[in-house]
Amino acid sequence: MRIKKLLINCFTKIFKFDYMYNCQIMRRLTKFTAAGIIIVLFHHNLKAQQKAATQDSVRYNIENCVNEFDLSKAKKTNSGYQYSFADKKFTEENTLKMSIVEPGKSTHAPHRHPEEEFFYILEGKASFYLNGKTVEVGANTSLYCPPNSEHGISNAGDKNLKYLVIKKDLR
Numbered sequence: 001m002r003i004k005k006l007l008i009n010c011f012t013k014i015f016k017f018d019y020m021y022n023c024q025i026m027r028r029l030t031k032f033t034a035a036g037i038i039i040v041l042f043h044h045n046l047k048a049q050q051k052a053a054t055q056d057s058v059r060y061n062i063e064n065c066v067n068e069f070d071l072s073k074a075k076k077t078n079s080g081y082q083y084s085f086a087d088k089k090f091t092e093e094n095t096l097k098m099s100i101v102e103p104g105k106s107t108h109a110p111h112r113h114p115e116e117e118f119f120y121i122l123e124g125k126a127s128f129y130l131n132g133k134t135v136e137v138g139a140n141t142s143l144y145c146p147p148n149s150e151h152g153i154s155n156a157g158d159k160n161l162k163y164l165v166i167k168k169d170l171r
Contacts, residue, residue, distance in 0.1 A: 069098065079105035080160065093169050101161040106154030118166040119143040125157030
């Protein structure tokens with residue numbers, strides 16, 4: 001307490017102000033400093049957003065946003081092949097791929113994951129399994145797999161099954 005009084009007395013004598021006036025100045029300086037910090041943080045955030053927008057415009061362009069199917073770039077699987085039109089490395093969090101499955105085969109056994117998923121049948125006949133029940137469907141049919149549901153798809157026909165997989169990947 002004694003040191004505090006000594007400091008106040010020194011401060012008052014040096015600046016020839018009284019204690020109450022010094023408190024008012026300190027409050028004003030605190031408000032001014034807080035406002036300055038807010039302005040600096042806002043400016044920094046704005047610059048970061050502008051930089052991110054610039055990076056996105058460089059990252060995404062007409063050449064890499066258009067993806068025409070190319071069989072030579074498809075990934076061979078045990079049941080046929082898959083072709084990714086877009087994956088989570090390129091998009092913000094979505095994937096779009098086409099799977100082609102040979103007759104009598106499936107891409108994998110029924111499974112679960114926390115992401116929801118859509119299948120859209122382009123060609124062929126699919127056997128769709130969802131939580132213990134199975135249904136056969138044909139072209140131009142969408143199939144929805146809710147999060148954490150057990151699901152699977154296989155080729156139920158005598159020709160290749162071609163379908164799109166649309167999935168939102170959680171990061």
